[in-house]
Amino acid sequence: MGRRARRLVSGLIILALAGGGVLWWLAKPKPWDAAHWEGVGEPDLANGERVFWAGGCTSCHAATGAQDDARLVLSGGRPLKSPFGTFFPPNVSPDETAGIGGWTLAEFGNAMTRGVGKNGEHLYPSFPYGSYARMSVEDVNDLWGFMQTLPKSANVAPPHDLPFPFNVRLALGGWKLLYLTDAPRAEVNTADAKLAHGQYLVEGPGHCGECHTPRNALGGFEKDRWLAGAPNPEGEGRIPDITPGSKSIGSWSASDIASYLETGFTPEFDTVSGSMVDVQKNMAKLPASDREAIAAYLKALPPS
Template sequence: MGRRRRKLLFGVLLLPAVAAGALWWLTKPNPWDAAHWQGLGEPDVANGEQVFWAGGCVSCHAAPRAPEDQRLVLAGGRTLKSPFGTFYPPNISPDETAGIGNWTLAEFGNAMTRGVGKDGEHLYPSFPYGSYSRMTAKDVNDLWGFMQTLPKSANVAPPHDLPFPYNIRLALGGWKLLFLTDEPRADVNTADAKLARGQYLVEGPGHCGECHTPRNALGGFEEGRWLAGAPNPEGEGRIPDITPGSKSIGNWSASEIASYLETGFTPDFDTVGGSMVDVQKNMAKLPPADREAIAAYLKALPAS
């Protein structure tokens, strides 16, 4: 074989390896540098509790059908059905074996905001880190401090039940490359402190878009349809459009939206239903100013 032909063959063999290496580099788990989680000081547990309710941790991580006095036992195990398979939220109680009691702040924070697990693996976006990515390091630190005060549980949640190819975690790196961002979802006047706070709560810890925004075939949000309503990922029906002008809350005033989040009653004296029941219970525990900020942000959005 001539020298020129050997070079050509070598190049043909090398190109796929280079392409594979570049693809791996672009899609590998990408946690924060260690410095991101340093120097935050002692957690503000009171603020951590507010972040906890805003984030809706109870809704997915409390045991299925847990009574009211057990809602803070984050034993995991609830069934979340989706077009991609069935997900089972894990135990995130402070239990050192079954839960996350032996995690560090950095491990917790990277799971919350980068979708990277304790062992460096990609996490599935059924855990809404695509929204939590907007959370500040301080809020994550405060949340972590509050969660250490919660009861332990020895329950071990079932593993996810996913068909091929969705059971291949490496593919999640490509999903993140396409869809994971901490950029704002909507253009609102963030010079207004109330709107800025509302945007942070709705787009970040509140993760409202995870249910209220339609998704494409790969599970990413459809462009230009923020909070415009979507099929119910857990069954029949739809999650409503909550932009101005919608049939659900489009004609409500900001004060009526804030009141609904506090009391569960609509302006027509109907009551909250479905999966929104848990969300409303969580929102009722926030300070009035936060519910007002959420309402102001929703009213500031363009109609879908």
């Protein structure tokens, strides 16, 4: 090989290594700096419980069919089917071995808001950190404190069942570059305290868009169709459009929506069904002001 050819090959190798290094840096997990979680003080457990129900933790992390107090045992393992494979939510009880009892606030907060696990790995967005990214440090701290008071479970959830290439976690770094943001999902009058709080609950801990917003081929939200309804990821039926003017709740008043979230009854005296059953049970645990704020936000959205 001549000198010119060797230089060309060497240059290509250097470029490939440099490009690979840039891609690795862009795609690597990015937790918050340690200072982000410092100085938040003792958690407010009452607010932590409120955030717990708003966040719907039991809907995925309690055992299938759990009722009453059993819903507070966050043993994990309930299968979540999706077009990308089947996810099994982990044990997030305060058990020190099988659960997250040995985690720190920073490790928990980075999982919640940055999608980064205890060992620095990317988490799959089946865990809705894309919504939880909007949660305040105080609410994360309060939630963490409340979850430490819940029963322990020694259950070990199965690993995710994902085909190639979806089982390559490094690729999630590219997904985050495209879709992980804490920017508002919709424009509402945040000078109105009720609307601002409703936006926080719906777009943040309530993670309503995770089911009610359609996704593209990569699993990112279609930005111009916020809450406009989507195929059921588990393959049965469709998650309804919940914007004003929709056939599902477009004719409902704000008080109708708030009442539905509290009681499970529609204005037509039908009852909540499907995956919304668990959601409604969680929402019923919130103070009336939270449900009213959610309803006000939904009525303030532009029609789909």
